[in-house]
Amino acid sequence: MVEWLKKPWPYWVGGILLGIFNVTLLAITGTVWHINTGFLTWGMEILDFIGIKVYDWRFFKIFNYTYNDIILNHNLFINKYTILNIGVITGSLIATLLSSQFKLKRLKDKKQTILALVGGIIMGYGARLTSGCNIGSFFGGIPSFSLHAWVYWIFVVLGAVVGTKILSKLI
């Protein structure tokens, strides 16, 4: 039993479980799982707070299916995507604690911090262009038979190959 908790589970087990949960989430709540979008809503409110007229942007008219409810009810910080993100963090914490692998980590050095920031900004930018990243676009899009998800898949693989080559040079 303890072995089970400590070793990583096989990919196919994770895949099946994730698939089941994805379908369950959609069936019960009508929401497609998005992670990035949860952080976007925080960013929207922060920008609006400092005076930038975020809600007039054309982006939110085009994607009004996703954002309208959240904007109209003004729950930019606590909304369904935030709850999902908190759920992911809580679930991971439970798994880590059960396998006695919990450890507080820190940023190693300046190089790692800068690489992470730059990489994160590029990822975030790309995620908005594709209506989501691994989860929102790929994991939500392909089962929904959305063509954009297949295009995303091809190019995210290419991007990962290029990124890996760059990473090997930089380490």
Place this chain on the structure above:
Amino acid sequence: MAVRELNCLYEPCPIPLIKAVKELKTMQCGDILVLRSDQSCIGVIVEEWGQQNNYLVRVVDLENGEWEIYIQKP
């Protein structure tokens, strides 16, 4: 038979393996590299890599969120 230590704490997943492969290239046959990491996936990917490339790999779980991975160059 030399023993070298490579500290990869706080580095996210594939980086410890990439660094270990680079370090092993500079080592002699029979030398051992001790890789320290705090990523739970590292043990599995180093073992897989070791099987594909014929390196002996032993993963020790230190039970505090850290692992020591012993890799011997054939």
